[in-house]
Amino acid sequence: MEKVRLEDVAEHAGVSPTTVSRVLNNRGAISDKTRKKVNDAIEELGYFPNEIARSLYGNKTNIIGVLFPNVSNPFYGEMVTELETILSEKGYKVLICNTNNNPEKEAKYLKMLLSNQVDGVIVGSRNLPSDIYQKAHLPIVAIDRVLSEKVPIIRSDNYQGACMATEYLIDKKCKKIALFTGSPEEEIMRGDQRIKGYIDTLEKQDYDPLILQVSFDEDEAFQRKRVAEYLDAYPDIDGAFATGDTLAGILNTVASSRGNQIKIVGYDGTDTFLKFCGNISTIRQPIKEMAQVAIDVMSGIFAGDYHHQDNQEFILPVTLIESIY
Amino acid sequence: MEKVRLEDVAEHAGVSPTTVSRVLNNRGAISDKTRKKVNDAIEELGYFPNEIARSLYGNKTNIIGVLFPNVSNPFYGEMVTELETILSEKGYKVLICNTNNNPEKEAKYLKMLLSNQVDGVIVGSRNLPSDIYQKAHLPIVAIDRVLSEKVPIIRSDNYQGACMATEYLIDKKCKKIALFTGSPEEEIMRGDQRIKGYIDTLEKQDYDPLILQVSFDEDEAFQRKRVAEYLDAYPDIDGAFATGDTLAGILNTVASSRGNQIKIVGYDGTDTFLKFCGNISTIRQPIKEMAQVAIDVMSGIFAGDYHHQDNQEFILPVTLIESIY
DNA sequence: ATGAAAGCGCTAACAC
């Protein structure tokens, strides 16, 4: 049971390779008789075309690389699932790369993708200087990340989402509304939109913001400890906006185990979170729609009818998912 | 900025293509002077090798296909992450396929992977008749799935895990211990190991088993309703083993919202679950270790030193993760 | 309607 090549099919059918290729690709004119002979030969030999050879000739692999920190994170996992679903329907294959937010891995992967002649890259990770992506010279779209001014960004409305979350907590009569975030200091300073939405909303209504940081780099036990310390230090907290669902989950676990009554709103609203934590409200990012837009934009780049403006952003609306109980 | 080929490098360096190839692959003897010339040319032109051409020649793509129901499920997401991490260190790339447990998609993907000349396939999905995998004639390993008697299986000790979960609930003085499962009737009948472990453990101690089914095919709202109905019907349930963490999460949400005091043990123990639901105990599958074994076995197949016996299984031990609070 | 021949970018005999 050796590998069957197009040439074998041709021989078996008593025609030339060209003819087989034509049948395969429905190109040119073929008599019904010949077509049948060829198709029978294909069937009998169990032939299927070698995509590698096709790619080499055609200079197109139909492979899209997706570069994300980590598909074990439900947000990225669901995003990759949606991307893959849409792409596979369009005849593309997906090469997956988990960067773990490690710049070296990210650089290595980008190079690998280029070497593998991928047709485009969808990036949800970023640790590299923007010129690296710039000179990759390849269709790229970014998900919620600034790669360079030349790369279009698809994101959900982080500012609006934060406002909705905060307003919700105000509506629910919370008096002391804290923000829990995993973002590092610099990012907070640089004006993270989720944090900005929280602050703006509170200040508009004369509440005092309280920003509490729980580093993502620490392990979970440490994060719990840190959260518990915050709850000790600010016992009057009765509302909390967590800028990610993971943090919302941890906060919920810690608070409920201590008997603290805190209304929590998370951020992301993945299906996984909704299933695991149906009793926590959250802001849902429209993952599927974001995936669709990302691919539409990329298709536009392929087709040559996407006209870029610097710092182009596609911002999609979020929704508040109120916990059922 | 056109595509740079090996031949361009050769020309630029004033040597033959062969020499460039030799420098690239560190093969044969090359004078230091020539090597430097070539490397300089590579640098100047920004050349990188075309892996497609290499694959075509070498009959090896260094691509592994991974076929799972869905990376948006944290168990599969974490499994794929671990696989990808290990594979990328070994120089392999990962082509990802979400079958959604759809037989047509699965068949289409398998064919696509074959067409793309992947070096091997890791499968965590199964809806196809076993002969399809059999005649694929390709190194295959399966994760927790029977594909055919010829395909080695890597799984965790489901029976043992179920026993541990059930024993834990008995230890915690639960009197009425139910099992919640999403498996369909047939599978339950066929002797699912998690269910068997539960039943055996209970019967050994003269408890009555109570198996409650909550279909995975229904949406979440329906599942909640179904769970609530069960809790109404059996108000004396004070312990529950859920055969998956998702179900454990739903059960926990419903129970706590109704004020039912139920000790719950889930199954899978993904990092995501532990973060989201730190207050639920669970049986943890050793995902990373399973990924490692899967790849070791596949490497063995590649190297020709894996000797298969029919229905070969590699079973890894599980651990009980007790909720912190 | 069909075939012969060249070539996609690379590697590996086989020369010298």
Add this chain to the structure above:
DNA sequence: GTGTTAGCGCTTTCAT
């Protein structure tokens, strides 16, 4: 130590 040549499996002019 370096170059010439053929070929991996396919598609596509260009003939006929």
